[in-house]
Amino acid sequence: MRRRRPLTGRGAGALVAALCCVIAANVFGTRILLYIGLLLAALTLFSLLAVRLPRRxxxxxxxxxxxxxxxxxxxxxxxxxxxxxxxxxxxxxxxxxxxxxxxxxxxxxxxxxxxxxxxxxxxxxxxxxxxxxxxxxxxxxxxxxxxxxxxxxxxxxxxPEVFALAPLAVRVGAAGGTAHTSSTRLGQGSDNLSPRGYIPGDSMRRIHWRATAHRGQLMVRQEEEESSPDAVVVLDRSAGRWDAPGADADPAFETAVSLCASAAVHLASEGYSVDVIDSAGTLLGALRGHEDDRDGLLVALAMVAPRGEGRDLAALIGGTPPGPLVFITGRLDEEDAARLRPAGAAAPMLFSTELLPGAAEAATPHGWTVATLGPVIADAWEDAVSARIGVGDVPR
CATH class of the missing domain: 2.60.40.10 (Immunoglobulins)
Structure with a gap:
């Protein structure tokens, strides 16, 4: 932060004028110029003290x-x-x-x-x-x-800015779709437990005491499978995919981060449990329907920057393939695209800010729906969704 000088331009001019008057008074022997010079110098000093001395x-x-x-x-x-x-x-x-x-x-x-x-x-x-x-x-x-x-x-x-995106095809959606995957979660919470009558051999630890008191007979907890469609959004921030960081932000990377946030929020609104990870496997956010999930993801995405190297996509996803898989990357050549496998995801979509020659053709046979990510994020997403509908009946 630049500090201002104690004297304004007018004050500096008055001080220079006072000095010139004193010199001229000595040269020409004019006493009035000496008085004027001393008056200007005294006035400048008084003004300086008037603004600098009061304590605040x-x-x-x-x-x-x-x-x-x-x-x-x-x-x-x-x-x-x-x-x-x-x-x-x-x-x-x-x-x-x-x-x-x-x-x-x-x-x-x-x-x-x-x-x-x-x-x-x-x-x-x-x-x-x-x-x-x-x-x-x-x-x-x-x-x-x-x-x-x-x-x-x-x-x-x-x-990052979150844009409204077009809905996915019903075939890969959470409501009645047949192509989505689901996670089976068993637990002791009230949301996925229903009481049933006691059968000899049931463990006493599974007795549902509240239901027993309500119905007047011994009841036990029965775990039910809870269908929770999963989606994964991967932000590839490998340093080699993006321009070297500088004083100004990389527009391509900023667009990628914005798509990452938009896709995650959009998939969560469609009923998916969304995990957002980077190319190194770091969890950036998880959207599970809680109010703070969205803000937590956006704060994490506010601070991401290109760095490091990426890992194999199959290793990032793990053994359970998701339904929608959104992979967002920067420069992508044909060799890297051929190695990029969707790991069994039902609806893999690949977005690249710079598709090099042959990259799209190398990725498509693996099941990817490939789209170029330009400045208008909603258009790139709509292109991918439209292409996704066309390949929706292709078996995986």
Whole structure:
């Protein structure tokens, strides 16, 4: 953060003029120029002391209208400052914004409303510092200035944008589809247990005491198979697939992260239990229908960056193939595409930001529906879904 000079341009000019008047008075022997020079120097010094000597301290609190700021989303920041000073200073305030956030975060102080508010728009995902609050005051003559920071910084999380996507074909959907897979979960919870009458030989540990008391006869817990369609979204962030990181974000990788978030949220809305992993097998998020799952995934995706090498896809998925499998990658050549196997997934879809010659032809025989991921995420998804419908009857 660049510090302002104690003197304004006018103040620096007045000081230079005072020096010139003193020199001219000695050269030409004109006493009036000496008086003018001393007066300008004294006025500049007085202005400097007037803005620098008063002691000021204060605390700053910020409130953002949204907990998570989405890229391209506009939110409002409310700033409250408790300033302790001999008199209320008049000047200009501005809140320091990171380059990842755009907004007009400045105005006149003190404000008429009693609080400082300004809009911000997410530009680049990540976790960024917001603040501190700067207050700039100038003396009445405009010769000296003072800029002082108040309060601490606050972190703001900018998450990837989530787009609305076209529904999958019913054949691979969760509601009545025949191509989806399901996980069998057995447990002791109330959601997947139903009581039945006691049969000699049943373990006493399985007695359902509440049902026994309600029905007046001995009842035991009976586990039922719970159908829970599974989906997997894989974000390939292997360093070799993307441009080397620099000061600016890689647009292709940002689009891939946004598709990852959009696909996961969309599949969860269609009834799937969604696991989101990266190419190294790290779990980025799991959507199981809880309110916090979506926010947890978006926060994790806000901080991902290309790094490392990828693992074999079959090893990432494990022994139970999912229904929909969404694999999102960057540059993909023919050799890597030929090694990419969907591991028995019922509906594998492959998205690449840069399909090199022969890559699509090498991946299609393995069952992939291949689509190029361009700037418009919804169009790429719709292309893949449309192609998926055309191959939906092909046996795996």
């Amino acid at each position: 301290s204060g605390t700053v609190t910020r409130q953002i209208s949204t907990d998570l700021l989405t890229v391209s989303e506009t939110s409002r920041v409310t700033v409250r400052i408790s300033l302790r000073a001999l008199r209320v200073p008049h000047g200009l305030w501005h809140d320091i914004l990171p380059a990842a956030v755009a907004g007009d975060s400045g105005g006149e102080y003190p404000p008429e409303s009693g609080q400082l508010t300004y809009p911000i728009t997410g530009v680049r995902r990540g976790v960024w510092p917001l603040g501190p609050l700067m207050l700039r005051t100038v003396d009445p003559f405009g010769l000296a200035q003072r800029e002082q920071a108040f309060g601490e910084t606050r972190s703001i999380t900018v998450v």
